Amino acid sequence: MGVENSLPKLLRGALSGNARIIQSATLTIIRQLKVSNPSVADELAKILAYDGVGASVARSAGLDSAPLDNESRLELVNIEEFDEDMHPPIFGQNLHEQIERFFRERSKMEDLIAHGLRPSTNLLLVGPPGVGKTYLSQYISCRLHLPLVTLDLASVVSSYLGKTGQNIKRVFEYVRSNKAVLLLDEFDAVAKRRDDESDLGELKRIVNVLLKELENWPVDSLVIAATNHPELLDKAIWRRFDHVLEIGFPDSSARLNILRRAIGELIDEDILSVMAEVTENLSGADLTSLCDRIARRVIIDSENIVQASIVELKSSLPDAHKFNGIFIRSAKRTLGKKITQKDLADWLGITPATVSHHMKGESV
Ligand SMILES: Nc1ncnc2c1ncn2[C@@H]1O[C@H](COP(=O)(O)OP(=O)(O)OP(=O)(O)O)[C@@H](O)[C@H]1O
Ligand SMILES: [Mg+2]
Incomplete structure (x- = not known):
């Protein structure tokens, strides 16, 4: 979809002074221009960030x-x-x-x-x-x-x-x-x-x-x-x-879709699937705010996305001290042979030997 598709919406929002419509149309345009015309995308982002639209809805x-x-x-x-x-x-x-x-x-x-x-x-x-x-x-x-x-x-x-x-x-x-x-x-x-x-x-x-x-x-x-x-x-x-x-808490496939919509562009589908598995009992709001915090770490602190996800995931889940074990077993269940002990060790910042302990369900 090209930028021009958002123009009618933008104009409608502008003429009626509706901040929400202007913002949503501009965000779509920024996303579309990010690759083809980054300087205009940046300028739009700046305007959106600093110049409020203050009309009465x-x-x-x-x-x-x-x-x-x-x-x-x-x-x-x-x-x-x-x-x-x-x-x-x-x-x-x-x-x-x-x-x-x-x-x-x-x-x-x-x-x-x-x-x-x-x-x-x-x-x-x-x-x-x-x-x-x-x-x-x-x-x-x-x-x-x-x-x-x-x-x-x-x-x-x-x-x-x-x-x-x-x-x-x-x-x-x-x-x-x-x-x-x-x-x-x-x-x-x-x-x-x-x-x-x-x-x-x-x-x-x-x-x-x-x-x-x-x-x-x-x-x-x-x-x-x-x-x-x-x-x-x-x-x-x-x-x-x-x-x-x-409306109950989202099931694992709804969780995957919520995560995918929020940070799917930044992160590998494999890790998204594992995230969806381990986030049982998180609401849609918890999941979107988790993704927001991950994206902030990546954009503001230039952190590696996998590391940022793991740090934020760990602090969002109730069982922080059991996190590595839960994550490793769930990654194995979700990804099977696609994932090696070395990958898991890299993701979690631990040694392959520790991964192997967790895999056997041993406490480390
Ligand atoms: N099912 C969902 N799909 C996608 N995003 C969701 C979903 N549920 C929540 N969210 C995200 O979380 C935000 C907050 O959710 P919302 O305010 O609708 O929750 P609520 O059920 O009204 O909560 P409360 O009982 O606290 O009022 C939404 O704006 C959206 O970004
Ligand atoms: Mg509400």
């Missing part, structure tokens, strides 16, 4: 300005314009199919309505921190070509509890009149403070407001609720959701 998206809390005058929501060609989040096959099914249903909305069926207007995303709930919401907003309006319920509930019901209503009204995807982040916040007697009445009212709003939601918009603590949610709330997507 709300204005650029053609939306009304964000709703405010009456007392503090702080904005209640965060508004993001969709990025037309963002990468999809990487998930296992099963979840991926559920998501595509949801998109298929949205695309057949008119048919459903014509048959008297109510299309899905909401989605509950459940999963531990960093597995891609926010990312998936951004991706959905991009696929539906709607801006994403995020209401962080934890901050709304904690800072202005007395006014929360009103504020939530105001946000729903806003999204209703400005077609958008509404993300209710940290959705469990409305259930969390149950133990505190004094808050109970108010929280019940808030839950009722939410349930009513969910029921009356217009079909051309979408509400996504995200939570790390599904066990805290009221049964009545669960029932209101058309779809519940459970």
Whole structure:
């Protein structure tokens, strides 16, 4: 793909003053020019690094300005314009199919309505921190070509509890009149403070407001609720959701794809496969930040990529003292005869004899 393919996006971003679109188009162009025209690529990188683009996204998206809390005058929501060609989040096959099914249903909305069926207007995303709930919401907003309006319920509930019901209503009204995807982040916040007697009445009212709003939601918009603590949610709330997507930690093939996308250009596929094997229980966010740290070591400190990966991998995994053994056995499993004891010794900065001990499962 040539640089010219990114020009319409760049122009669109520039004319609407949308920083996110300008940045993403410029990053694509920089990557493409890195080899053919490095000096222009460098200049673009400098401009992007030092000259911020400071336009209001709300204005650029053609939306009304964000709703405010009456007392503090702080904005209640965060508004993001969709990025037309963002990468999809990487998930296992099963979840991926559920998501595509949801998109298929949205695309057949008119048919459903014509048959008297109510299309899905909401989605509950459940999963531990960093597995891609926010990312998936951004991706959905991009696929539906709607801006994403995020209401962080934890901050709304904690800072202005007395006014929360009103504020939530105001946000729903806003999204209703400005077609958008509404993300209710940290959705469990409305259930969390149950133990505190004094808050109970108010929280019940808030839950009722939410349930009513969910029921009356217009079909051309979408509400996504995200939570790390599904066990805290009221049964009545669960029932209101058309779809519940459970997002778990990525499996080894999803991990490989996440790593490949993040640093695939810098590093050999073999070591990527071993990294994917040993990073069980790391989330997508952990993996991308791991890759970020590796790339920084290589770019800023000119470190060797394999060494940088091993140092960062070791500090990301809980079993640092068992790391060499885990890594060696996993490399053998993944790469078999392709990898020699000498290669492993070089990668890990230890002697071949130590590698051989680890291979036999002996403690060193
Ligand atoms: N499945 C994934 N595929 C690709 N990248 C991912 C994935 N999950 C997370 N990431 C990376 O990690 C970043 C943070 O993930 P995200 O904010 O979506 O997690 P989250 O589930 O919303 O976490 P939290 O519960 O803390 O809000 C993403 O912007 C992306 O770079
Ligand atoms: Mg999130």
